Amino acid sequence: MLATVRKQLRNHPALIPLFIFIGGGAAMSMLYLARLGLRNPDVCWDRKNNPEPWNKLGPTDQYKFFAVNMDYSKLKKDRPDF
Amino acid sequence: MAQYTQLGLQDAASPLMEELLHFHDHALMIITLISAFVLYIILTMVTAKTTDKYILDSQEVEIIWTVLPAIILVLIALPSLRILYLLDEINDPHLTIKAMGHQWYWSYEYTDYEDLGFDSYMVPTQDLTPGQFRLLEADHRMVIPVESPIRVLVSAEDVLHSWAVPSLGVKMDAVPGRLNQVAFVASRPGVFFGQCSEICGANHSFMPIVVEAVPLEHFENWSSLMLEDA
Numbered sequence: 610m611l612a613t614v615r616k617q618l619r620n621h622p623a624l625i626p627l628f629i630f631i632g633g634g635a636a637m638s639m640l641y642l643a644r645l646g647l648r649n650p651d652v653c654w655d656r657k658n659n660p661e662p663w664n665k666l667g668p669t670d671q672y673k674f675f676a677v678n679m680d681y682s683k684l685k686k687d688r689p690d691f
Numbered sequence: 692m693a694q695y696t697q698l699g700l701q702d703a704a705s706p707l708m709e710e711l712l713h714f715h716d717h718a719l720m721i722i723t724l725i726s727a728f729v730l731y732i733i734l735t736m737v738t739a740k741t742t743d744k745y746i747l748d749s750q751e752v753e754i755i756w757t758v759l760p761a762i763i764l765v766l767i768a769l770p771s772l773r774i775l776y777l778l779d780e781i782n783d784p785h786l787t788i789k790a791m792g793h794q795w796y797w798s799y800e801y802t803d804y805e806d807l808g809f810d811s812y813m814v815p816t817q818d819l820t821p822g823q824f825r826l827l828e829a830d831h832r833m834v835i836p837v838e839s840p841i842r843v844l845v846s847a848e849d850v851l852h853s854w855a856v857p858s859l860g861v862k863m864d865a866v867p868g869r870l871n872q873v874a875f876v877a878s879r880p881g882v883f884f885g886q887c888s889e890i891c892g893a894n895h896s897f898m899p900i901v902v903e904a905v906p907l908e909h910f911e912n913w914s915s916l917m918l919e920d921a
Contacts, residue, residue, distance in 0.1 A: 621748075621750060621753075622750055622754075623750040623751075623753030623754045623757065625754075626754055626757040626758050626761070627757055630757070630758075630761045673776060673779060674776070675772070675773075675776045676776070676780070677773055677776050677777045677780065678777060678780060679780045679781060684781065
């Protein structure tokens with residue numbers, strides 16, 4: 610399979626950017642999905658040891674991927690403990 | 692407010708809406724240029740008097756028309772994702788207002804300090820005074836202080852509604868039994884109009900939203916007057 614692809618690439622080098630962009634796009638989507646699955650506090654994998662990870666968020670935790678204008682270290686906790 | 696034959700978005704009244712407007716201009720410029728270019732190519736192809744029947748393929752042009760669109764898409768995606776994350780940022784609201792959707796009016800509750808609540812019905816067309824806007828005016832406006840972060844908790848008492856004010860860049864569904872939160876800052880004083888944006892029955896088109904942004908002292912006077920009237 611790989612030999613066929615290599616032969617086609619040698620005859621049509623214009624396919625290389627296609628591999629780069631589609632491969633890169635697929636890789637980035639899978640990486641983001643993996644990040645969401647493993648690091649998102651809304652997801653519970655271990656019902657015994659970590660049943661409700663969304664309750665463990667502190668006021669300075671950034672759970673979003675990207676912070677444009679927000680300095681999360683400056684936030685304070687403004688609600689009572691329960 | 693929206694105007695007859697309006698083509699673009701309404702003027703922005705909040706920083707988020709300004710960002711959305713600029714992104715819309717950016718994306719529209721890109722697709723206009725691409726469409727003009729494609730139209731030009733089509734016209735030249737269609738009106739050409741000669742044809743080269745020995746062209747079979749070309750690696751160079753294939754590389755160009757793979758790489759260039761990918762770069763253009765990245766240039767559209769990066770500002771888009773930036774705005775997406777900007778919309779979800781945590782701000783520190785100075786005021787929390789509850790907007791409840793009913794069939795067929797909105798009710799607003801300002802319960803941070805005192806118990807202030809009132810209903811906001813559309814002004815019927817036959818009761819309009821000169822200068823008022825048909826189907827957009829309401830008898831009681833939601834007054835907010837200008838340049839203060841406001842949090843609006845949107846919900847509904849009966850069926851689905853949606854609280855939308857385009858010039859503030861705000862739209863949030865009002866779901867019965869659910870509290871949805873939306874936050875914004877009005878960057879300039881003014882009156883901003885919106886309409887219910889989720890079909891809710893016979894008078895869905897006749898329950899507008901009117902937000903009036905005023906300086907803080909005027910807001911305090913207004914809320915004291917409203918409390919006295921209640």
